[in-house]
Amino acid sequence: MTTQATEKTPPKALADRRAVTADGSWMLWTALALAAVWTAVILISVFAPDLVSGGEQEHLPLAAFGTWLWGLIGTAGVLWAMNRLRWKAERKPIWIGFAVAVIGMWLAATLLSIYLPVLETGSDPTQVPLAALFAPLGAALLTALAGIFANEFGRAPELG
Numbered sequence: 624m625t626t627q628a629t630e631k632t633p634p635k636a637l638a639d640r641r642a643v644t645a646d647g648s649w650m651l652w653t654a655l656a657l658a659a660v661w662t663a664v665i666l667i668s669v670f671a672p673d674l675v676s677g678g679e680q681e682h683l684p685l686a687a688f689g690t691w692l693w694g695l696i697g698t699a700g701v702l703w704a705m706n707r708l709r710w711k712a713e714r715k716p717i718w719i720g721f722a723v724a725v726i727g728m729w730l731a732a733t734l735l736s737i738y739l740p741v742l743e744t745g746s747d748p749t750q751v752p753l754a755a756l757f758a759p760l761g762a763a764l765l766t767a768l769a770g771i772f773a774n775e776f777g778r779a780p781e782l783g
Contacts, residue, residue: 649715652705652722653701653722655722656701656705656725657698657701657702659725659730660698660701660725660729660766661694661698662733663694663729663733663759663762664690664691664693666737667686667690667732667737667758667759668684668687669687670737671684671690671754672686672737672750672752673685673750673752674749674752675748675749676750680747685752686752686755686756689756689759689760690759693759693762694763696763696766697729700770701725703770704721704771704773705718705721705722707774707777708721708773708774711777714777718773718777721769721770721773724769725766725769728766729762732759732761733758735754736752736755736758736759737755739753739754741753
């Protein structure tokens with residue numbers, strides 16, 4: 624029965640039906656990637672070690688000052704890449720892979736920021752959380768790079 628319905632359905636209607644299904648998937652995976660970025664930003668801001676300096680060992684939540692900026696850059700990378708991928712249903716595996724890669728990168732940045740040891744210098748000692756400063760930056764840059772790669776993989780090959 625389904626083969627008869629498929630034979631009678633024009634190809635454009637089938638393509639439209641696939642695009643509608645793909646559109647829902649695109650929104651889901653975009654939301655998951657963005658949720659991973661901002662969950663990581665919040666966790667890093669709250670749980671990353673502070674910069675400890677001075678004779679009185681004053682604490683400064685340095686990661687909380689800059690991580691939101693890297694989260695914004697990561698968000699822009701996700702939205703840019705997904706917007707360019709979403710128009711063809713054949714690209715569904717690419718945008719799913721991209722979203723999974725983004726989730727993995729920001730999970731790694733979170734774990735590195737929170738659990739890597741801090742750099743101690745001086746006689747006071749000053750403690751600098753280098754991982755909490757550089758891991759979100761790395762995740763944002765890798766998110767943008769992964770978006771560029773995903774779009775290159777999603778492009779049709781040029782003939783000629």
